[in-house]
Structures are given as C-alpha cells and as structure tokens.
C-alpha cells in the first residue's frame with residue numbers, strides 16, 4: 001500500500017545535526033509553553049532500522065533521550081531477541097518530541113492530533129536524513145502521524161511500502177507491559193511474530209542492497 005509520507009515537508013536541513021540543533025532551540029511548538037524538554041533520538045543515525053514511538057515520558061524528559069524508561073527497556077529486549085543491537089543497528093525516535101504533561105497532576109497524557117500534526121514535518125525530515133529501510137511504528141500515535149490511520153490491533157503486522165521503505169505498525173511496549181500474557185494471540189505473542197517478520201524483511205532488503 002502506498003501512502004504520502006513526503007507530501008508536506010516545509011523544513012529542509014543538510015544534516016541530522018543541523019536539524020537537531022534547530023529543534024533544540026525551537027520555541028514555537030505547541031508543547032514548548034509546557035516547559036518540557038526536547039527529546040529527539042537515541043541509537044545510530046546510520047542504522048537502517050528506525051523505531052518511531054509516541055512521545056517522551058517522564059524518564060525520557062529527565063534524561064533527554066527516547067525510550068529510556070520501562071517501555072524502552074522492553075523495546076531493547078524485543079530488539080535483542082532478534083539479535084539487533086539497540087545502539088548500533090537501530091535509530092529510535094518519536095512522533096512527538098516533548099512530553100505532553102497530563103492534566104490533574106498526572107505526569108503525562110496522549111498527544112493530541114494537533115500536536116502530532118505539528119511535529120510531523122520534523123519526523124519526516126528525520127526520516128529523510130536518516131534514510132531507514134525498515135521502520136517499526138509503535139502504537140497509535142506513530143501510525144496516526146505517518147499513516148494517517150489508527151487502529152493498531154488491525155494495522156499491526158502489515159507492511160506499508162513507499163519509496164523503497166517498509167513500515168510496519170506494532171504494539172507499543174507500554175501496551176505490552178499492561179498485557180503481559182504470552183498465550184497464543186496475545187499482544188506479546190503477536191509482537192514476537194511481528195519482530196521476527198521485521199528482522200526477515202530487514203535481512204532481505206539489506207542483502208538486496210549488497
């Protein structure tokens with residue numbers, strides 16, 4: 001299936017470092033007034049596999065890197081289970097780059113569609129500069145941003161192809177933490193299938209490139 005990943009891209013940067021430098025100084029984004037930190041990526045900018053998450057949580061906000069809390073630990077374990085090194089083989093980022101603070105004293109809430117739309121051109125620019133071959137979109141916020149669709153239970157495990165890139169929606173690790181059963185058909189069992197399929201596609205595509 002095709003989708004218009006490149007339809008709107010008002011920002012152009014020569015390098016990822018230039019883009020990151022710009023984003024670190026950004027003050028016109030919708031979450032800037034909330035006072036939370038800009039959190040952009042971890043892992044290897046030369047990696048051919050990209051993970052797109054939702055938004056930083058409290059640990060990520062504190063440390064300035066994505067997926068460094070409990071969800072991140074599980075994400076690393078999932079990658080390591082198919083012999084991918086999270087620091088060397090993978091580039092990890094999010095659809096929204098600041099923690100959206102929750103109302104009523106809660107630490108965080110889901111990003112709004114307006115927030116997702118605002119940060120999307122920055123995510124597209126990151127994708128252009130890093131140039132991954134395979135992408136895993138974890139949960140509904142990442143699929144809303146890049147595929148314009150939600151419904152992770154239906155979308156997960158499918159490949160979306162465009163411009164030689166392959167993107168697969170998968171369950172968010174936070175959802176797996178809330179649903180720890182490993183019985184057949186459980187979110188964890190399905191994710192195990194998905195990550196093996198992703199590893200296969202990654203190997204196929206990289207071997208074609210030679």
Ligand code: URA
Nearest residue numbers: 053054055056066067
């Ligand atoms: N959840 C996400 O989606 N991203 C993070 O960076 C941390 C938790």
Ligand code: URA
Nearest residue numbers: 139140152171172175
């Ligand atoms: N809802 C989400 O947002 N993500 C999941 O992975 C599952 C349900």
